[in-house]
Amino acid sequence: MDREQQTPVLSVVGLTKDYPGVRAVDDVTFSIEAGSVHCLVGENGAGKSTLVKMLTGALQPTSGSMKVRGQPFFPANPQEARDGGIATLFQEMHVVDELTVMENLTLGMERSRFGFLVKSDLDDRVVRTLNAIEPSIDATARVSSLSVAQKQIVEIARAASSGASVIIMDEPTAALSEREVERLFGVIRRLRESDVTVIYISHKLDEIFQLGDAVTVLRDGRHIATAPLSEIADRSDLIRMMIGRNVFQTYEPRKTATGETVLEARSLANHLLDDVSFDIKRGEIVGFYGLVGAGKTEIARALFGADKASGSITFKGNPVGHSPRQAIEAGIALVPEERRTQGLFTNLSIRENIPVMNLRKLSDKGVYRSSEELAAANEYVGKLSIATDSIDKHTEKLSGGNQQKVVFAKCLFADADLLLLDEPTRGVDVGAKMEIYNIIKNMADTGKSVAVFSSELEEVLGICDRIFLLYSGALIEEMANGPEVDIAHILNVVTGGGEGAVQ
Amino acid sequence: MTISAQIPPRTEFTRRRLGDEAFITLLVVLAAVALFLTASLLVPNFFQLQNMINLVTNNWAVISLGVGVTFLLVSGNFDLSVGGVVALSGVLSVWFAQSAGGANALSTGLGMPYFLAIACALLGAMAIGGLNALFVVRFGVPSIIVTLGTMMVARGIAQVITHGSQRNTNLPEEFGVLGNLYMFGTSVKLPVVLMILLILIAVFIEKKTVFGRKTYWIGANAVAATLSGIDRAKHITYLYLFSSAIAGVVGILLASEFKSGFSNRGMLMEFDALVIALLGGVAIAGGFGSVVGMFFGAIILAVVTSAATGLVLSPDWQFTLKAIAVFLAIVVQTWALARRNR
Structure with a gap:
């Protein structure tokens, strides 16, 4: 197949999208070869979503043009885009x-x-x-x-x-376990063989190197580069293009973890969990790592009182109640797995989202103090550098990373001593990820405890002091993080190969 | 606590703008004023102080019901039972107050002292609210179905007690006082003053209290609200009790005004209450709306129906006019919000 002679399956020229006060996509020009896996990468608010929305007819460009197989392509709505072959x-x-x-x-x-x-x-x-x-x-x-x-x-x-001749996949592996990801990649390669083009958007750069033929990098709405992946040296090369700085995540041992136990869980069991027991100490970050369905979310929800589980949970010496309200009062906060349906009030503004977990702090005998709501919103938007032009912006309109920061702000405002983070960086770009990791580390440094429930090994190894490995609802092994951790061993345990290793 | 060492925190993001809710309320108020002025140009004698007062006073019952209905809609729930509760509490108050030895079944009551009678009638009304809450919160039945059922339950009980007719004999002297009490020597009656008080209290609760804010959070996303520590079950229960208590008081006052308990009283009032809330910009999906908007929604409806019937159309056109007003209002509000947030 001679690449030079082929008409690109999709090309965009000078594509621009303006919002009031913001240029989300700025004069972007590139083209995509037929039958390839073309990756689209960029930070939060780099313009990926806006670009995709224009390709799929959900948004109309301010200026510029798009072509599919050489034919002008102006989808007025998603149905027209599907008819034009873009799914x-x-x-x-x-x-x-x-x-x-x-x-x-x-x-x-x-x-x-x-x-x-x-x-x-x-x-x-x-x-x-x-x-x-x-x-x-x-x-x-x-x-x-x-x-x-x-x-x-x-x-x-x-x-x-x-x-469809082009399938756009936006973070398709965000909710998948490693084994399922492999299966998905098989599917994508088969699609490519049958001459379907896949536009692949992901924050997991390893996937891009594993799967992609070419990559397009966007930054601040501008087109930075489009190149075959064979011409890209390595991850850090790509990351430099995306954000212009080097942010490789490595674990640095922290000294704030103390011997003082704050949370004690004994023999937790329910329809999915099987006799799970562990301790969390003051000032430490613990990780719960396992595949999808291993019981991470169930543990988090049981600790938070959102789901029923038998066994006992004591927090600072007292039994934890059976509702999120009691958990929050005791000083536990949860960043839930699904931020749009469980964490955020997407129809409400940033200002209205932040105070909800700690209404006592903002009220006096049931009377709500709006001026303090305003001050709190300003404070946390600044502290967490949430990118917005106004605190009155609907959270629906924020990018994934900024939405997640608003959910974090809610939990920080609750002044919790134990923060449960269920997939804290799912669907969040590299830059915002680093910021969220900094927030987490700072929390622990100030003496709070953090539990990270994640299906991303890199994340758990990057920030956690202690790691619990889960498989099929059971806690299989506990290990301390450090430079000598055996990744092959971890992967073996969480995929069910470690049963013999129960302590 | 320092979150980020590298990035100096910005502190001001107060580029404020009028909230969507204030925007829609303003739109509703402007529409009400514009309609009133248009009607004044077209209909003789429409532009009179007494007519303006009548627009409010004639609708005190529906506006009062609208307060409870608005709070529930904001929380993402319907209350279609209020019309039935109006009938039930009115009939109960009459039955309880009628003296024990009457000439026939319809003139024989329980002979309670009047204030005990209305207190018990109010409890009966709130029992319906409790039933609503039980089914919606505990059993997770959609509120539209539950309250459609309790609407019929309430009116059904009223019908049994009145034998499908009225009870209006053998009542104590003081029974007719509350509903016909003129205030401060004007033509304004006690129920209207109570309605105004209710609106003021409701606006305070809605805008200034934690309880009011929680209603919005629950309506915007019930799952997130629960995970944020809001006791949704308790809150929705309070709202249903609150709404049924208002409907109970309205029923007692209407029974007093007419000195009768009539099982068809308040017929279709639940729909009128829903209509004025929707006209006033309350979102049927929850999380959005205001009591002030509902109030002006009621004014819009009153102006449209009274002006049109005073002009050319026969009163038979009322339903059709209401329908047109609702459709127009919802289309305009949706369009205006979408345009604004584009």
């Missing part, structure tokens, strides 16, 4: 839980005559596509019974069976 997988799941896998796959593509559904070969076709991608998923199963990873695969199958 999208979103960061958040866009599947309907109440329908079956099959119904989800054919959703919006049903043939009808006079408003009545008619049979077509559609069903057979989508089943074939699904089987090619992931035979273990039953097409008649209800989607609500699938795991997050399986739902994702249903979404990919839907895009693939719609006959």
